[in-house]
Amino acid sequence: MKKVTVQEQGLGEKVVRHATAIGVAMKESVYPLTATVFYPRERKKMPDNLRGYLMFDPDKCISCWECAFVCPANAIQMKAAPNERYYPTVDYGKCIFCHFCVDSCSGGALKTTKIHDVAYKDMDEMLTLTEEMIEEPEIIREDKKSVEYVIDEHDLHLKRVREVDTLFVEVTPPVEIPMVSQCIDRASCIGCRVCEEVCESGAISSSIERGVLRMKIDTDKCTGCGLCVKECSMQILRLVKK
């Protein structure tokens, strides 16, 4: 077991540290930066995969609602956007930061940030609209340094770095396995053409000729988003490896 001992400080050092703390307290009481005051003026450096507040990229969203369905806290509600699409809104009053939504997002539209401590004035404010999740929010930073716990094979060290940790992470997109939608039980198809209606890439087409409906999936156009598989009322479409 490792015991943490308080470092011995000289009188001079003690005076300087107290004076700095009083100075910050005075300044904050006159001109407060944030609702809660963080002291010392340093933040722990968070790992890149921290489950923090969410960012949203509407261009990658296919409106599949999977994030809203999977959310165990029911924090995600889909709202109609002007372009006839549905985008998620997050109620951080309910969110438990499990990030199932990020994991379930097939288009990679949801991504994490290192923002994890936000203060709100009331409950209504905690409902974050889609528009507020697209742009990186402006953050008032009081921290001047970052602290990092470094674990080597023998011990745990505290490392102080004189730079501020960036809160937005560049997520490397996962390796895409090319998938394509296929019908696994064509005799059970009822011919409702919902798949054609929901297909975003125009890969599914149909034609009626002399009492026979012909369905076709263009495997070159199909992006493998899985929207048709989800919507098929008979559940006879599957994503298979291309």
Place this chain on the structure above:
Amino acid sequence: MATAIGESEWEVAVPEKPLKDKVYFENLKAKVIDTNLCSRCLTCAAICPGGITVVENKVDFPDYENQCLDCGACVRVCPRFVYEPKSGLGDYIDFIAGRSKRFAGQDGAMVTELIVSAIEMGMIDRGLFAGRDDKWATEMFHVRDPEQLAITSLGGTKYTFADVLPALKEAVRFTKRGVGVVGTPCIVSGVRKLQQEFPIFREKVKLVVGLFCTENFHYSDISKFLQEKGVDFSKLIKTDITKGKFIATMSDGEKVKFKVKEVEEIVASGCNVCTDFTAVESDASVGSVGSEKGFSTVIVREGNVREIISYIKEKGYADFGDAKPEELDYLINLKKGREKNIKRD
């Protein structure tokens, strides 16, 4: 690039439309619903990718002009779109009376026994049961374990419609081994129609138990009627029709009795054109008529039910006795007489 698992091109035969320029639901409405042929079996609602539902005791599709996808699935599966009334006792391989030792039900609890034994045998992994809430409205349950039957009152006749087939579609989606389903003759016909049209139902629905049925009632009608008769739903434990009398039994032993003739006014319109008393299309039909008090009559029609019966006999789960087919004649003929109510054009 075709794969071995699925196909990227397929064909679907589109059914014919009697009303050419109307969507399929309007065809169904004109031919079945508006002519009072509809039995409210909800086969159409089960298959409809749109919004066929029940509005004021009638099958309806609000806003079908805009929302009907015009796929024709409803007319493909409706047992009464091209109505071939069935009647009589039907083909059978065994005609027996049974009384379950394990379960309590309407009479001999043989429906519950058949389904639970099929689950135990591994023939199916879930059975669909109609349960009821404290207001005696029906709700559907997927029973996967015999223990579930101990906590809910799933046995017993409900005398009101249940949404069996929409639940069946969901069950077919989840099942691994197969589904067992219980229903009135119209529901059995709906299941058969689904199986005839779509292989997924042929593969997954392994056991279809039919019930003897003379008529059925809409929930709103029967609940209003029973309340007028002074029946307290919170105390009601059983409803029964025997020898021309409707008997409602209360938990304190009190019984409210009245003649079946009194409820005739509220019989669902689709039942007036139904000629099938014994569910001739089922794998096995079960009812109280034809056997002694406390026993259920079981008409075994298919091999799968014979297997289940021999399993029950082997395990000693039920007592068996003789049943008299001739006792069913009166009700079979009564229902056959309804053939005259069917208007042909």
